Amino acid sequence: MSGTTAAAEFWEARYADADRIWSGRVNAVLADVAATLTPGRALDLGCGEGGDALWLAQQGWRVTGVDLSPTAIERARAAAAAAGIRTADLHLEAGDLATWQTTDAHDLVSASFLQSWPVVIPREEILHRATGFVAPGGHLLVVAHAGAPSWADPEMARTHPFPTPEGDLAALQLDASRWEVLACERRERSITAPDGSPATLDDSVVLVRRMGERRARMVP
Numbered sequence: 334m335s336g337t338t339a340a341a342e343f344w345e346a347r348y349a350d351a352d353r354i355w356s357g358r359v360n361a362v363l364a365d366v367a368a369t370l371t372p373g374r375a376l377d378l379g380c381g382e383g384g385d386a387l388w389l390a391q392q393g394w395r396v397t398g399v400d401l402s403p404t405a406i407e408r409a410r411a412a413a414a415a416a417g418i419r420t421a422d423l424h425l426e427a428g429d430l431a432t433w434q435t436t437d438a439h440d441l442v443s444a445s446f447l448q449s450w451p452v453v454i455p456r457e458e459i460l461h462r463a464t465g466f467v468a469p470g471g472h473l474l475v476v477a478h479a480g481a482p483s484w485a486d487p488e489m490a491r492t493h494p495f496p497t498p499e500g501d502l503a504a505l506q507l508d509a510s511r512w513e514v515l516a517c518e519r520r521e522r523s524i525t526a527p528d529g530s531p532a533t534l535d536d537s538v539v540l541v542r543r544m545g546e547r548r549a550r551m552v553p
């Protein structure tokens with residue numbers, strides 16, 4: 334079985350096994366970054382149940398969200414319909430980002446926690462491919478868990494290849510004459526652990542900007 338097939342089966346089974354996995358809320362780093370940008374076209378890589386993609390659409394972005402799991406995409410579509418988001422503003426698609434293609438250029442490409450454990454995905458290749466989806470003047474944001482939470486399966490802490498900001502930046506393989514690095518750092522985030530106790534998580538944050546003039550915003 335190929336790595337991607339195994340990941341597709343793993344994630345589909347994981348989503349199918351529960352009514353909902355994630356909170357449905359936007360990820361904090363994405364919200365902070367997007368708040369500094371003028372809305373345009375956005376692409377959410379590994380959008381899961383759509384927390385980020387729906388939020389972006391509600392902020393005036395025209396969004397495409399892609400995820401390996403058809404169940405997650407169906408769930409995101411249902412949440413978008415319930416929130417009254419127009420399909421013209423949010424396109425959700427099941428696809429494998431190792432091969433997925435688009436001819437659209439995006440003002441913001443975001444990968445929030447595009448990680449897979451215990452089944453590995455070709456993450457570095459996917460991140461490198463993502464640079465090709467960014468419009469001149471556009472931004473690419475990669476946010477990842479940089480370490481296991483305190484309550485995680487010890488096997489995960491031992492075997493999951495947790496990303497580092499430097500590693501993710503290197504994976505992008507940027508041409509320094511065409512890209513500006515705006516952030517490459519670890520950020521600590523306070524959260525509530527499943528048992529209700531306060532805890533912290535380490536995020537790896539990489540934000541880069543493709544040089545060039547951003548085009549005028551399209552009118553739908």
Ligand SMILES: C[S@@+](CC[C@H](N)C(=O)[O-])C[C@H]1O[C@@H](n2cnc3c(N)ncnc32)[C@H](O)[C@@H]1O
Nearest residue numbers: 344355379380381400401429430445446448454
């Ligand atoms: C940890 S979840 C994060 C989901 C979402 N971004 C969020 O923050 O709630 C990782 C997601 O990446 C998706 N994924 C993993 N490999 C993928 C691939 N090759 N192509 C598309 N999506 C993928 C999984 O299906 C899963 O929904």
